[in-house]
Amino acid sequence: MTFNFRRPDAYFAWKDKEILKRFSRYRGIIDGHQLSRYLIAKNLECEFNHNDSLEKLEKILKQKSKEFNMLLNKKYTFLENSVSKKKSFLDLLETIANKYLEDCIFCERxxxxxxxxxxxxxxxxxxxxxxxxxFLHYGEESVLVPSGTIFxxxxxxxxxFCQNYDISQTWKGKKGLSEVARRVDxxxxxxxxxxLTKENALNINYVGGDPIPNIHTIIASLKYQTSNICQLWNSNFYLTEKSLDLLVDIIDFWLPDFKFSNECGLKYSGVKNYFNIVSRNLKRIYNKGSGEIIIRHLVLPNHIECCSKPILKFISKEVPNSVVNIMAQYRPxxxxxxxxxINQYSNSKEIQKIKDYADELGILWEPVS
Ligand code: SF4
Known part of the structure; x- marks a missing residue:
């Protein structure tokens, strides 16, 4: 990893043995001796018909997922990178995603x-x-920069309190989408x-707003991508179990938010069962996905006892090898x-208390916070 004057911490983070161990596959993709998961999915043949019932396709997905996970540990010397005439595991994921779009269950709403x-x-x-x-984002966590970020x-x-409200909220009801953003197939x-890959991005970082409503487009785009680059999911993580079934095998690196209790999730984001859903999804990617995860915990003013502490406790118990970004950049x-x-800036005493508590629990946070 070369030294970059814009982010010297990126260079030093990779000197941390624990970071190298926890993100070994991601680092392997960067160094070119591991393959990104979508390339393997693209090369796994899969028999199905587009007009098969959803139930049948979901059953095939379960079987193929097992096969995919066995292939992951194989040493590849060569992978066919052209678009094959035969259907692949990736085609199956795309077909199911398009069916979910017709009765949208991408997120828990x-x-x-x-x-x-x-x-x-x-x-x-x-x-x-x-x-x-x-664009190439230099403001993401140390080990991720430069990140090929797609908003x-x-x-x-x-x-x-959304800090990206211009792209997530305020366009609603005012302008047509095409006036504020570019339509992409x-x-x-x-x-x-x-x-972004040619510009030396270390990963392709799907964010927003949120990428969840765009799962079908993202999966379909992987059929046209050919580079061996880490695919990174940067999201509020309020996706359904069925949506996660489509992503869990093909995403290399996870960057989920985790900031609230159930009650505060409802109050500030208008979503039900926030803690239960995000913690369920986290356990899934930890145990069945790549397990290479940075959890973003945005510290809200006056929310140590109801939100920060229970979240850190959950992480240390259930997903202990995740790395946590304790985010101090809250602003009203x-x-x-x-x-x-919450109509105030984050308070340095509270931030320090959270960092001390994370240390007490043995959580790794410093190299990415
Ligand atoms: S992605 Fe949008 S349309 Fe689909 S379930 Fe979620 S909020 Fe509803």
Missing amino acids: KCKINRRDGKKGYCLIPADSYVSSA FQGCNFGCV PQDLANIAEK EFRSYKYPE
Whole structure:
């Protein structure tokens, strides 16, 4: 890893033996001796018909997922990178994602509307995906920079303190999506990812807003991507178990948020069962996915006892090899003026208390915070 004056911490983070151990596959992809998961999925043949019932396709997915996980540990000397005439595991994932889009259950809001028919759910995202910007990001966690970040317009959350509210919230009801962002099909998205790769991105970082409403476009774009680069999911992580079934095998690195109790999730983001759902999904990627995870914990003012401590306790117990970014950059934005307890900047004494508590629990946070 070369030294970069913009982010010297990136160089030093990789000197940490624990970071190297916990992110060994990601580092292997960067160094070119490991293959990103989507390339393996693309080369795993899979028999199915597009008009098979959803139930049948989900059954095939379960079987193929087992086969995929056996292939992961194989040593590859060569992988066919052209588009094969035969159907692959990736084609199966794309087909199922498109069926979910027609009765949308991508996130736990489960709007169950047919986005293909022009109907819109809570997120107001149609069947098409919209990208507001894409660039080499030097502001992400040390081990991720430079990150090839793709910002999708729109979000399935309604956080009252959103710091990206221009792309997640305020466009709603004011302008058409196409006036504020660029519509992308899977080939366009793949072109963006390949361009970022050529510019030396270490990963392709799907974010927003949130990438969840765009799962179908992202999976389909992987059919057109060819580079051996880490695929990174950067999200509120409020996706359904079925959506996670589509991603758990093919995502190399996970960057989920985890910031609330159930009660505070409802109050500030308008979502039910926040803690239960995010913790369920975290256990899944930890035990069945790559397990290479940085959890972003944004410390909210006055929320140590109800949110920060229970979250850190869960992490130390259930997903202990995850690395945690203890985020001190909270600032009152958007509609936080309506909530006096969070209508203030984060407080350095509270941040220190959280860091001390993470140390007590044995959580690794320093190299990425
Ligand atoms: S992704 Fe959007 S339409 Fe689909 S369930 Fe979530 S909020 Fe509803």
